[in-house]
Amino acid sequence: MDAAEDLTPAEKYARFRRRQAFPELRDFSDGYTFDFDEYQVEACQAVEGGAGVLVAAPTGAGKTIVGEFAVHLALAQGRKAFYTTPIKALSNQKYNDLVERHGIDKVGLLTGDSSINSDAPVVVMTTEVLRNMMYAGSSTLRGLGFVVMDEVHYLADRFRGPVWEEIIIGLPDSVQLVCLSATVSNAEEFGDWLAEVRGEMEVVVSERRPVPLYQHVLVGNRLMDLFADVAPTADLEDRATSYDVNPALVTIAKDEARTVRDDSRRPRGRSGKGKRTSRAGSDRYGGGAAREHQERSRYRPAHRAEVVRVLAHADLLPAIVFIFSRQGCDAAVRQLQAAHVHLTSPEEEAAILRIAQRHVAGFTDEDLRALGYELFLDGLLRGVAAHHAGVLPALKECVEECFEAGLIKVVFATETLALGINMPARSVLIEKLVKFNGEAHVDITPGEYTQLTGRAGRRGIDVEGHAVVVWQPGMDPRALAGLASKRTYPLRSAFRPTYNMAVNMLNRMPRNQVRTVLELSYAQFQTDRSVVGLARKLARTSGDYDDLAAQAACELGDFMEYARLRDxxxxxxxxxxxxxRAVHRDESERLLTALRPGDILRVPSGRSQGWVVVIDNGHISAQEGPRPTVMSMDRQVRRLSLTDFPTLPETIGRVKVPKHFQSRDPSHRHSLAAAFKQRLDQLDSTPPHVRPMGSLPPAQREQIANLRDRLAAHPCHTCPDRELHARWAEKALRAERDARSLEHQVSRRTRSIAERFDKICTVLGSLGYLQAGEGDDLEVTAEGRTLAQIYSEDDLVVAESIRDGAFHGLSAPQLAGVLSVFTYEPRKGDENRPQRMPDLRSQEALDQIRQVARRIALVERDARLESDIDLPTGFARPAHDWCAGEPLADILDETDMSAGDFVRWARLVIDLADQVATAAGPGDLRESCHEVRHRMQRGVVEAVVALPDEDGDEDEDG
Incomplete structure (x- = not known):
């Protein structure tokens, strides 16, 4: 039955008037078999009315309808529309959707991997592609009427978020912006900024899930409701203001806590594990212990195979199970295989096999063996799979297609899936509410919980979705209820100017105009709003000073004057x-920077105290200085810093470090330690003489003597209550300093983005990328135009290395290995595992690049610009070998890298090689870069259709 038949006569008339007032929306909606939600109608009307729009709605609520309407409107008006997404996989998915709706001749695709029909009136692209087109002044931008920014909340991403703000600020005023976001708690603030930057902007927020979400806890193998009444996410009327926790869960938490408490009081045997009970239970604690063990067993998390059976019995499959560990996801699939879990029919198996064969059609048998494809396919045919950044993209796409088709019943995934492509399920299960962030185990936030559980409930398929949390020892059901009922997901800007951004913007507009544009950023908008609170605090602090100074008053004279002399x-x-100390640091930094592999020195203090041998001269950080990697006498490998040297470092000799030394190989460390000890016995190993730090210069000694004379002559000096007055005066001076600090913060924050831009210009001017123009203007030099083509995080180091000739004379494999140091990011735990470069020539190039990086870091320090340049070598050998034609199996065997990570880093090396080729211009370097692409774009790397630009998952056991 048509939903319109349920409307009252007044509602039907209002609908008729609305359709008359918005004819394009009427034509667009007629192409769908369902009625639009009220928020979709409101947003589409705003777009047809000529306004920009921000739509914030839950995952799966259908907000892409508004983006598709913008595309429809562009075609109807004879204008262009760009549909941007944060990741290539989403771009490919959206391209297919729009081609199906509008035809292949009207839709194009532009990503780092693909260029299809780029002159079409509708082009789907990643956000970086649009940013680069804007800077290049591409002719493709002519006639552009609409830009859809899907998943716009990505602008909070620390690494890639600034691109969204660059586009929003830089697009012509004539372009209507349609921003689609997940539900964020500060949507109105974000909308206010968009209106300030773009003009008329409507904010449409919907917190109503299209499919109600019920919340559960899995206690042992019992599925229990989290709330006593309807869950907040399932209450479509939003009647209640507070929600009670299921009292049965509260009782379980109390029982569990009492069991632990009683057990802690039990008399312990010598082992500390409690007394052994007799078989008959004659021990006074025996029967109770057995009952308590049985009680605890009831609450213990069930085996994963049992969890799947519980979900299947409750008709909650297909399900996504979130495990915050890659290894945990892979282990879960193996556990289900070992438990002979089978969730698919013969017909589904046949369909899965066809999809899988299509995704690996270009792979050799050798590649498939290296990828463990047989084990992967076995899990797939059983209806289970893992999905994380370590899975090869082609296999991950296979999982996504099978899951979307309803063929796979359980996917074990890391949290990156929550930000990925459209992959909803009937239920979502979270094993633990704690995750490892690379440094510590932390609780997940309400926003993260909302993102994860947002995938439960498939619109048009399920009448309800279900979120399940596995009960863990010590769980507080009230805290869980707080996670499930809060919808706090604030959007925070990650914007900051970069070197590449500076030269690109200065290429297009004068310096003052660039500063004005940058001050329009969302980051500055949020900062300026925070200044209001600082100003209030400043007023209070100024009042505190007056009160404290009055308390310090002295009858003999002006005690604040006396206190200032002391201060x-x-x-x-x-x-x-x-x-x-600064002189000492500079000298220590110079000596540490000069260290080379094989140098022997003594670390005077800290956990690395004792004799060490340098195995890698490391990287330089503006905050910590040089970070050489050393090996101690007991074969421990660590990174040193300036804090390890309260006295100046001195070398006493050298020992030869083998050319292909691997610090992670115990035999390599053992051999070097033997040579190290033998060499140390030959040297004078008396600890070096400690050089004392200096004393005050004569001028400062004289200045202090004069001040002390004035202090003694001051009338307050003889006051019997001097120290009492001094305590009040010190508090007053502290308040005065706080007030000055707050004044500085207010001043600095109101122009923080522009100040950073000015510092960047100072660095670029010092290095010759900018030169003085007319008046206060700056002009981009030829070197600056080279920098404009480099979009790496280490853009300036890459550009300086091109200018310095660091890449010249390298073969394609050597160049691939060297370029990898700009793109590779070691996973947590791998940072202190330095790898040697593949050969001597590559090492020489890296040494030259490190000298470039140190030179830049010193210029940045002079400009008071924070910097942290790191050049990790962990992917240099794999990149070199892959470019040299080595088989995948050999490369993966030599490293502990997953196939997905290998492909991701290989693709980034290829992308950077393309940028360097463009920046370098005609010549040998460009040809070498093209050869890098040609050689590396093969096998599993070439087979990538849609590689997400995602951060690697943090892994507590990886």
């Missing part, structure tokens, strides 16, 4: 000591 003496002495 000035302390300040000069402190500054002198700080200056002395």
């Amino acid at each position: 000035e003496i302390h300040r000069i002495e402190t500054a002198a000591a700080k200056q002395d």
Whole structure:
């Protein structure tokens, strides 16, 4: 029955008037078999009315309808529309959707991998592609009427988020912007900024899920409701203001806590594990212990195979099970295989096999063996699979297609899936509410919980979705209820100017205009709003000073004057000591920077104290200085920093470090340690003489003496209550300093983005990428135009390395290995495992690049610009070998890298080679870069159709 038949006469008339007022929306909606939700209608009307729109709605709520309407409107008006997405997989998916709706001749695709029909009136692309087109002044932008920014909340991403703001700020005023976002708690603030930057902007927020979501807890093998009444996410009327937790869960938590408490009081045997009970239970604690063990067993998490059976019995499949560990996801699939779990019919198996064969059609048998394809396919045919950044993209796409078709019943995934392509399920299960963030185990936030559970409930298939959390020891059901009922997901800007951004913008507009544009950023908008609170605090602090100064009043004279003399003496002495430490740091930094593999030195303090041999001269950080990697006498490999040297470092000799030394190989470390000890026995290993730090310069000694004379002559010096007054005066001076600091913060925050841009211009001017123009203007030099083509995070180091000739004379495999140091990011735990470069020539190139990086870091320090340049070598050998034609199996055998990670890093090396080729211009380097692409674009790397630009999953056991 048509939903329109349920409307009242007044509602039918209002609908008729609406359709008359918005004819394009009427024509567009007629192409769908369902009625649009009210928020979709409201947003589409705003677009047809000529306004931009921000749509914030839950996952699966159908907000892409508004983006598709913008495309429809562009075609109807004879204008262009760009549909942008954050990842290539989403771009490919959206391209297919729009081709199916509008025809292949009207839709194009532009990603880093693909260029299809780029002159079409509708082009789907990744956001980076649009940003680069804007900077290049591409003719494709002519006639552009609409830009859809799908998943716009990605602008909070630390690495890639600034691209969204660059586009929003830089698009012509004539372009209507349609921003689609997940539900964020500060949508109105974000909308206010969009309106300030883009003009008329409507904000449409919907928190109503299209499919109600019920919340459960899996206690042992019992599925229990989390809430006593309807869950907040399932209450479409949103009647209640508070939601009670299921009392049965509260009782379980109390029982569990009492069992643990009682057990902790039990008398312990010598082993500390409790007394052994007799078989008959004659021990006074025996029967109770057995009952408590049985009680605890009831609450213990069930085996994963049992969990799947519980979900299947409750008709909650297909399900996504979130495990915050790659290894955990892979292990879960193996556990289900070992438990002989089988969830598919023969017909489904046949369909899965056809899809899988299509996705691996270009792979050799050798590649498939290296990828463990047989084990992967076995799990797939059983209806289970893993999905994380370590899975080869082609296999991940296979999982996605099978799951979307309803063929796979259980996917074990890391949280990156929550931000990925459209892959909803009937239920979502979260094993633990704690994740490892690379440094510590932390609780997931309400926003993360909302993102993860948002995939439960397939619109048009399920009448309800289900979120399930596995009960863990010590769980607080009230805290879980707080996660499930809060919808706090604030959007925070990650925007900051970069070197590449600076030269590209200065290529298009004068310096003052660039500063004005940058101050329009969402980051500056949020900062300016925070200044209001600082100003209030400043007023309070100024009042505190007046009150405290009054308490310090002295009958003999102006005690605040006397206190300032004391404070000035302390300040000069402190500054002198700080200056002395700075001289010491500079000298230590120079000596550490000069270290080379094989140098022997003594670390005077810290956990690395003792004799060490340098195995890698490491990288330089603006905050920590040089970070050489060393091996101690007990074969421990660590990174040193300036904090390890309260005295100046001195080398006493050298020992030869083998050319292909691998610090992770115990035999390599053992051999070097033997040579190290033998060499140390030959040297004078008496600890080096400690060089004392200096004393005050004569001018400062004289200044302090004069101040002390003035202090002694001051009338307050003889006051019997001097120290009492001084305590109040010190508090007053502290308040005064706080007020000055707040004034500085207010001043700095109101122009923080522009100030960073000015510092960047100072660095670029010092290095010759910018030159003075007319008045206060700056002009981009030829070197600056080279930098404009480099979009790497280390853009300036890459550009300087091109200019310095660091890449010249390298073969294609050597160049691939060297370029990898700009793109590779080691996973947590791998940072302190330095790898040697593939050969001597590559090492020489890396040494030259490191010198370039140190030179830049010193210029940045002079400009007071924070910097942290790291050049990790962990992918250099795989990149070199792959480019040299080595088979995949050999490369994966030599590293602990997953196939998905290998392909991801290989693709990034290829992307950077393309940028360097463009930046370098005609010549040998460009030809070498093209050869890198030609040689690396093969096998599993070439087979990638849609590689997500995602961060690797953090893994507590990886």
